[in-house]
Amino acid sequence: xxxxxxxxxxTGTPLYQxxxxxxxxxxxxxxxxxxxxxxxxxxxxxxxxxxxxxxxKAIDELEAENILIRHQGRGTFVAIHSRNQHFFRFFxxxxxxxxxxxxxTELQKFRRMRANEEVREKLAxxxxxxxxxxxxxxxxxxDKVIVDTIxxxxxxxxxxxxxxxxxxxxxxxxxxxxxxxxxVIATSxxxxxxxxxxxHATLLDVPPGNPLLSVRRVAYSYxxxxxxxxxxxxxxxxxxxxxxxxxxx
Amino acid sequence: xxxxxxxxxxTGTPLYQxxxxxxxxxxxxxxxxxxxxxxxxxxxxxxxxxxxxxxxKAIDELEAENILIRHQGRGTFVAIHSRNQHFFRFFxxxxxxxxxxxxxTELQKFRRMRANEEVREKLAxxxxxxxxxxxxxxxxxxDKVIVDTIxxxxxxxxxxxxxxxxxxxxxxxxxxxxxxxxxVIATSxxxxxxxxxxxHATLLDVPPGNPLLSVRRVAYSYxxxxxxxxxxxxxxxxxxxxxxxxxxx
DNA sequence: AAGTGGTCTAGACCACTAC
DNA sequence: TAGTGGTCTAGACCACTTA
Numbered sequence: 001x002x003x004x005x006x007x008x009x010x011t012g013t014p015l016y017q018x019x020x021x022x023x024x025x026x027x028x029x030x031x032x033x034x035x036x037x038x039x040x041x042x043x044x045x046x047x048x049x050x051x052x053x054x055x056x057k058a059i060d061e062l063e064a065e066n067i068l069i070r071h072q073g074r075g076t077f078v079a080i081h082s083r084n085q086h087f088f089r090f091f092x093x094x095x096x097x098x099x100x101x102x103x104x105t106e107l108q109k110f111r112r113m114r115a116n117e118e119v120r121e122k123l124a125x126x127x128x129x130x131x132x133x134x135x136x137x138x139x140x141x142x143d144k145v146i147v148d149t150i151x152x153x154x155x156x157x158x159x160x161x162x163x164x165x166x167x168x169x170x171x172x173x174x175x176x177x178x179x180x181x182x183x184v185i186a187t188s189x190x191x192x193x194x195x196x197x198x199x200h201a202t203l204l205d206v207p208p209g210n211p212l213l214s215v216r217r218v219a220y221s222y223x224x225x226x227x228x229x230x231x232x233x234x235x236x237x238x239x240x241x242x243x244x245x246x247x248x249x
Numbered sequence: 250x251x252x253x254x255x256x257x258x259x260t261g262t263p264l265y266q267x268x269x270x271x272x273x274x275x276x277x278x279x280x281x282x283x284x285x286x287x288x289x290x291x292x293x294x295x296x297x298x299x300x301x302x303x304x305x306k307a308i309d310e311l312e313a314e315n316i317l318i319r320h321q322g323r324g325t326f327v328a329i330h331s332r333n334q335h336f337f338r339f340f341x342x343x344x345x346x347x348x349x350x351x352x353x354t355e356l357q358k359f360r361r362m363r364a365n366e367e368v369r370e371k372l373a374x375x376x377x378x379x380x381x382x383x384x385x386x387x388x389x390x391x392d393k394v395i396v397d398t399i400x401x402x403x404x405x406x407x408x409x410x411x412x413x414x415x416x417x418x419x420x421x422x423x424x425x426x427x428x429x430x431x432x433v434i435a436t437s438x439x440x441x442x443x444x445x446x447x448x449h450a451t452l453l454d455v456p457p458g459n460p461l462l463s464v465r466r467v468a469y470s471y472x473x474x475x476x477x478x479x480x481x482x483x484x485x486x487x488x489x490x491x492x493x494x495x496x497x498x
Numbered sequence: 499a500a501g502t503g504g505t506c507t508a509g510a511c512c513a514c515t516a517c
Numbered sequence: 518t519a520g521t522g523g524t525c526t527a528g529a530c531c532a533c534t535t536a
Contacts, residue, residue, distance in 0.1 A: 064313075065495075092492070092493060096441075186495045186496045187493055187494075187495065187496065188493075188494045188495075188496040189491070189492035189493045189494060190343075190489040190490065190491060190492065191440060191462065191485070191489060191490040191491075191492050192345075192462070192485040192489045192490070193442045193460040193461065193462050193485050194460075195460065211442040211444065211460030212442065213440065213441070213442050213462075215492060218496070220496050224496065236440070236441040236442050240439045240440060240441045241439065241440040241441070241492065242438070242439060242440075243341070243438035243439065243440050243464060243490065243492050243493075244341060244436055244437075244438045244492075244493075245436075245437045245438060246314075246435045246436065246437075247435045247436065247437040247467070247469050247473065
């Protein structure tokens with residue numbers, strides 16, 4: 001049969017990419033939230049006036065980007081950052097023998113402050129913008145291993161308090177999602193060595209000047225919007241950071 | 250119309266995955282090599298007795314894994330590690346201001362030796378197996394930044410000589426591909442901090458004990474076969490290592 | 499103009515999940 | 518049993534490359 005409406009849009013963009021954008025827009029607008037289901041593929045295909053194959057190609061990409069999760073027989077869901085394997089996509093420190101463990105967190109500091117130039121650049125903020133800055137000490141298998149210094153824009157995290165952070169029940173990105181409807185879907189990380197300053201040395205129980213791994217991360221939400229700037233100081237005496245790793249499939 | 254041969258294999262494996270394996274097998278057998286083209290999709294679909302849609306789904310995955318590259322209007326090619334963007338998939342050190350540069354290499358050492366236990370484990374070698382071990386000093390923008398200590402199995406690199414390595418015209422993985430038909434398609438990397446030993450300090454022109462980034466990499470070919478073990482020592486005073494980075498698409 | 503991969507369709511059937 | 522996503526087909530047409 002002949003295609004009815006090839007290239008129905010003004011631009012030459014493929015249909016499935018237009019559908020993908022539309023779904024992404026609905027997602028960003030909060031039309032479907034949390035771990036709950038999207039409409040069935042058949043309905044979505046009707047809504048966007050495309051064939052089911054085209055709709056599926058759009059969803060395929062969103063699933064590959066860990067934005068959606070499909071379950072055969074159940075439905076398609078907004079990806080959720082809980083304490084499953086998905087967690088280790090963003091937590092990339094393991095013991096040198098390979099053992100993975102969930103970290104335990106102790107909140108060390110919390111304050112509201114003007115963003116300095118570096119933070120403004122990383123978070124794409126205007127001059128004078130405020131951020132919440134907080135420091136977490138993370139332990140693995142009882143060892144104090146990581147100090148995270150985290151800055152998030154006040155505009156996105158209105159009314160964030162020390163108590164919320166100290167008492168959150170689950171992971172940090174899960175908390176972002178539950179309390180502020182912010183979904184971290186991508187990160188960009190750069191790694192250097194640094195010498196431990198006095199604060200880090202005290203927290204990690206190492207001598208000042210001890211070499212540490214410094215991981216500098218920007219976390220992004222749907223439209224490449226930066227939502228968090230994080231500097232992690234890691235003691236790699238018994239642990240290590242997972243860099244590139246595509247030895248799968 | 251009714252599907253002719255649903256589930257033609259004994260197992261319940263999807264057809265497109267069977268096709269993918271078959272293509273991978275042909276690739277590993279050297280049926281198509283280097284940067285040259287595979288047969289057209291139509292022919293491949295006939296050869297494997299599947300519809301073109303199914304064939305495409307198999308090729309889609311191989312392309313996503315950077316094993317094949319498709320060019321509209323030209324054909325489908327075996328991925329090649331040359332001096333283009335693809336190079337930076339495996340070379341992940343950039344200047345702190347973000348500038349990317351191709352490294353220049355100086356071969357420092359070369360020898361044939363028995364693999365020690367760690368190397369045997371990483372390369373899945375038997376006791377007593379030999380490897381070629383060599384050391385490269387890499388410079389970026391004129392700065393001596395990286396010392397790579399590399400071990401490859403003798404069985405895969407029969408007759409490798411110092412001269413070949415010193416005079417190779419292109420990148421190392423390109424050389425593996427051209428001279429030994431070994432395609433690096435995936436890596437697994439772990440990162441730590443280490444103190445520079447005397448050799449590294451001399452080569453990188455830093456004081457002994459200076460903290461360095463240590464990246465430990467296993468490189469894999471088609472069937473998850475390990476083909477190279479590499480330890481990179483990096484001076485991150487002006488450069489940094491690119492960790493996770495999925496802030497695209 | 500011929501040949502390649504890229505997009506899109508319409509619909510059948512399978513596998514899994516919920517009720 | 519009904520509803521969901523997963524697989525597979527057959528073929529039309531588009532966009533790009535090469536000659």
